[in-house]
Amino acid sequence: MLLPVLAILLGLALLVWSSDRFVDGASGIARSLGLSPLIIGITIVGLGTSAPEMLVAAIASFQGNASLGVGNAIGSNIANIALILGVTALVAPVVISSGLIRLELPILLAGMVFGLLLILDNYLSLADGLLLLLALGVVMGILLYDAIHVKPSDVLVEELADEVNLEMPLRTAIFWFSVGLIVLLISARMLVWGAVDVAQAFGISDLVIGLTIVAIGTSLPELAASIASARKGESDIAVGNVIGSNLFNLFGVMSLPGIIAPSALPAEVLQRDYPLMLALTVALFFMAFKFRPSSRNRRIHAVEGLALLAVFIGYQTWLFMGSQA
16 A cells, blocks of 8 residues: 555646656747747647646556546645635735636536537547637637737736746756656556556545546646745736636646546536636636726735635535545
8 A cells, every 4th residue: 555655646737746847848849839928838838737737637547547547637736726815815815807808717618518518428538628628728719819919918828928948058958858758657657557556455446536636736726826826916926827727637637538438427527626716717717797887896816815725625525525435
């Protein structure tokens, strides 16, 4: 049992490290090819931050553990809103002033409903996976067009561009891209092996392991980044990271089990997990908009953050108690 646990811990640590190297390298290569910092920030950086979840879902699906990948996607989205934004709001009020975020949130909510309609038959098929992947491409196109042509001076657009490392030489970028990708693959494989072994040893389903250990672990980098952004007064980046990550998880990560290993979904997905993910997204929508015209009122306060955190703790307790039954 010690070896699988060590594989989980080391796998998570290497995932965090290698995803950063992968993003830096990919951003450096893209910049050398002439792409603008804005395009890199929205596409490559967004994709890179979800690379751990995508690789975990892909490897788990190839090994016949598609439920782990589904649990990772849904669990990461739940953790992003309830844990990350909850804790961030306790550190500092999360102000939402970016027009790009106010476009992303309705898209995310509509995407949640779209995804629900696809899996109402309790089956994630190849067609479902392809539709989700197509939706990801459409959404990225909408966000890019809006950022370039409609809101080029938006605060989040400017912050996203500033996040991109523009000083990396091409040779160095290729090196870190290659190292990051190789270590990502190895660490994702380690994490999946350890998680499946622990699940089997304790009689826990792949779904629950994906919703708990794997989802929380792959969300830790976003938690650290969001807290740091809130302390610097850049809470739009914190919210933008969460919403962007949720979009990639919903469309990109959820699509992979359907494309690689179409299968029936555990009943709990529709009875417990997906409804909570949808409810948290609706709650975030109301917290962000509150139907007030003044942008200063569009913020998540400590009380709301505490409520989100309480929901996350309650949900994890529910999963733990259910796995012991």
